[in-house]
Amino acid sequence: MRAEIQTTADAIAKSLDLLAQRMDRETAPHRLEEFNARVEDPTLWDNPEAAQKLMRDRQLLVDAMATYDGIAQELADNIELIELGELEGDAEIVSDAEAAITALRARAAKKELEALLDGEADANDTFLEINAGAGGTESCDWANMLARMYVRWAEKKGYKVELQSEQSGDEAGIKSASYKISGHNAYGWLKSESGVHRLVRISPFDSAAKRHTSFTSVKVYPVVDDNIEIEVKSSDIRLDTFRSSGAGGQHVNTTDSAVRITHFPTGIVVTSSEKSQHQNRDIAMKALKSRLYQLELDKRSTLVNEAHENAGDAGWGNQIRSYVLQPYQMVKDLRTGFETSDTKGVLDGDLDGFMGATLAMDVSGKSRAEANAE
Template sequence: MRERQQLDDSINGIKYLTQTLEDSIELIAMGEEEGDKSIIADAEEAIRALKTDIAKRQIDMLLSGEADPNDTYVEVHAGAGGTESQDWASMLLRMYTRWAEKSGRKVELLEIHDGEEAGIKSATLLIKGHNSYGMMKTESGVHRLVRISPYDSNARRHTSFSSIWVYPVIDDNIEVDVTEADVRIDTYRASGAGGQHVNTTDSAVRITHIKTGIVVQCQSERSQHKNRATAWSMLRARLYEEELKKREEATNAMTASKTDIGWGHQIRSYVLQPYQLVKDLRTGVESTNPQEVLDGAVTPFMEASLAHRISGSDVVVEDID
């Protein structure tokens, strides 16, 4: 029923746009015949309003992948650099949490490893909402921060790196064949906040897929059984995402516009000093308001990278402010 409703909304939206445009063109023609400028002005205003509506619907055209409508997992990993990178990882975790909340999505923190002094070493989010994976999928990669370090007594400028990994929650429409013989399962005590019971029992679960080396872990629940079930879901999602990546690489092997995903490939820079700028290195889209971006205003970057990924062509550089 949910899929049917989405299809109905899409079809009815196209019908509305088409009918409004045809009616407006007829009104303009009638206004010209009768010499009535008010009719022409009203019709032109309706056409201008269509442009705004089309821009909102355009993103739906970019989200046509098999898993795009699904919920998504988002992993954040601090790079080399100790406290600086760990603090940057916590800033990214906050940025994507804010983005999800502002866009009406639900967020669950499944796993987190705190840094020694500040920030985090790693964390895993579950973001729930229609098209969550589709919107987030181009965020995978390395994110670079340049700023005056709050942890440097000499107030020197530092460059930090953290990576984001995005993969979809697998629903019943997608089959991923994996058995217990293919994995190694470890249990351990959860770290960080969570109460006495969580921290004193082996409730956290780590699953390693032996063939690929993929590792997932969950410690969000007090029950080891619930954490195990969530970890299995995460593993199936990671294996599916790996297969999607292989398909995309095979499809784009002959094109220069291929988007590499993984550690070592910088996709976006966030510069706080000596000037203020966030720039996506794949599309050229910029913002001169880094604080707004770090507060969750990431959608323009996502939409531009989706368009670039699908079209395989350069996107016009624009300042999203």
């Protein structure tokens, strides 16, 4: 077998090792038997929430086992075909099997990344907050660009995107925006995006066409499931209503229906201004509980703590990623070293490479560059 194909096969084998580790392959058949026995219990649906969780967990295990077995069998079959083709001198068989192994590598790598999304809240929906930082109009425009980038990314994933609140910039762009993004593993994918994002470009608002640097912060919180108890005392919060300052026209609220909740112990402030006052209260309270839950997750994970410390003031020294449009084209993540010159693709939502590199680093403690150097 050619050295190049052997290297590809070895990479697939490493992906299989990680898949086996994440699902605990040795105990998987036994756990599936237990799931099946519980599914047959006639009292299962007496507790619908517990039953739904059991069915979800069972399906995740079934899918993980099927993925592992499918990739492993396809790899073995094609290696056998290569050996047979080489033995019989059939170049066409060898070529087809090599092409299949190359294609399998991409699928195995994708499944490997998905397997890393097994954190406590990774499967949940998520809230995404964007706040313009240092840079005035420049940063408001940059915040608007980032909002578009994440919406495009979510749409490509097939996720549902709901705008929770938005504050327009004085001249252009937005000062802030909050979204709820719904879909399997939405939080798991987006959690690595918390931090300050730095843009360097020729300003479209500067008549002298000078280069400007802008900062915008992004914060990500998991949507808390109903079965996760987060206590919020009424004495710890203040609820204010105000008139929304939306995009204008028929969408402007003409009554004080927008809601702001301030949580005194933590200083957290959440708002919702897109629906009726009753709905806004519900949305804002869910957002507050998600923020409080994120604080609890932070306490349990040093890596997450460090990521959120990086999401401090939106300015120099706190950025996690740089987007340079002038004098050259480059987007680089400062945590993992992952970079690309396809700035247009990134701003159009091609973010999986950056997210995948951070997920891999969270598991190994090393950047992708460090891991590849070993």
